[in-house]
């Protein structure tokens with residue numbers, strides 16, 4: 072018996088326009104799948120988690136691999152920009168470090184050369200590493216369908232494991248992130264079973280703005296510890312209501328833990344993951360605060 | 366199922382091939398071109414035994430379709446020793462006994478080759494980070510890291526690679 076029989080049968084089509092891609096999606100319905108880096112798609116097809124009669128390659132469509140930055144309008148990222156491209160892009164590193172850090176924690180160097188941000192978000196795994204970053208950056212996702220383009224906020228996009236706001240015959244073409252204030256700092260902390268190369272058990276993204284003069288704000292989002300990536304809004308409100316410091320951070324970490332609802336599985340128990348949400352949130356807040364004061 | 370006529374440069378030679386939609390780059394290299402240096406370890410993107418360079422960047426060839434390689438340049442482990450003469454990196458793997466069964470070796474070599482091209486003098490930490498996607502079940506990683514450090518130092522002694 073062959074243990075590894077290759078990929079099941081499908082047809083491959085490289086779309087030449089976005090309209091062609093969504094028309095094919097419409098015509099084939101659930102028999103068609105969009106292809107970018109294939110790093111979620113191919114394992115799914117091999118394991119028989121789903122089938123596909125046709126794969127529609129959309130990563131080479133105009134704009135999909137582009138990254139544009141403007142001090143006023145912010146950052147626009149083509150959906151097919153890869154994790155390595157994000158992780159090493161100087162503007163992303165300097166202005167949106169939480170995204171560069173998150174992209175750099177995905178899998179291995181080889182996978183990051185293929186894995187795209189759009190594929191990561193549309194696959195909508197609760198442990199998708201770039202998802203918490205898009206929540207704290209208040210990103211909007213640009214979705215293209217037969218009726219044209221619309222924008223959906225990151226907060227509205229994730230609906231459940233593998234479930235998104237994408238309609239049938241719609242695809243993600245880009246991610247838009249508002250301009251980042253000049254005094255901003257961020258940290259993405261990811262806990263896996265080993266130091267690198269593993270899916271996250273807990274992911275915590277923290278952004279901070281402002282400085283020690285009392286006008287500061289924090290945003291916190293959690294990955295892998297709920298059916299979708301989640302924003303820890305009560306923890307953020309707790310921080311907004313008092314001076315920054317150890318006491319505020321400890322209280323916020325408790326509230327972040329309360330915002331999580333992990334389930335036990337082979338990779339870790341719910342109790343462990345909840346405790347680690349508190350620990351990582353505390354560490355990330357301290358780190359971001361130290362960066363803001365520096 | 367449709368097939369696609371592609372043109373791909375492999376180890377410097379242009380190849381014109383008909384590939385089925387679902388043929389992976391790994392299958393194309395091994396089964397259509399007979400380049401069996403590139404190994405199939407897990408076929409799931411986990412082990413790195415199938416690592417090749419596409420346009421100079423390491424990718425898992427089990428996680429890419431052959432048709433996606435149309436118009437691209439591919440380098441496999443065979444391309445590291447074009448005249449049958451081992452490269453300094455390959456010599457260092459031999460000298461350091463960085464090989465036991467050898468199954469992971471082609472992927473290790475390709476990943477390390479790409480690392481050294483971009484960063485001729487990587488630190489130990491940078492070598493470990495680059496090798497996250499290459500698993501070895503027998504040698505252990507210490508000798509492999511030492512072999513790569515050896516070439517990095519040699520390159521430095523000679524004023525860069």
Ligand SMILES: Cc1cc2nc3c(=O)[nH]c(=O)nc-3n(C[C@H](O)[C@H](O)[C@H](O)COP(=O)(O)OP(=O)(O)OC[C@H]3O[C@@H](n4cnc5c(N)ncnc54)[C@H](O)[C@@H]3O)c2cc1C
Nearest residue numbers: 105107108109110111112178187190191193199200243410
């Ligand atoms: C060994 C290994 C390790 C991994 N480790 C991590 C990790 O540490 N962290 C992490 O977050 N992920 C990890 N992943 C998962 C995966 O690499 C990422 O989610 C990746 O970003 C997916 O992007 P892709 O371009 O490969 O998507 P694809 O596989 O091409 O697509 C993913 C899904 O999105 C759909 N899709 C593709 N393009 C579009 C579009 N434009 N619009 C709408 N839907 C679309 C596809 O049909 C598919 O269902 C790992 C995967 C592997 C194989």
Ligand code: FES
Nearest residue numbers: 406407408413427
């Ligand atoms: S065979 Fe491709 S990563 Fe293991």
Ligand code: FES
Nearest residue numbers: 465467469501502
């Ligand atoms: S030498 Fe056997 S797997 Fe590495």
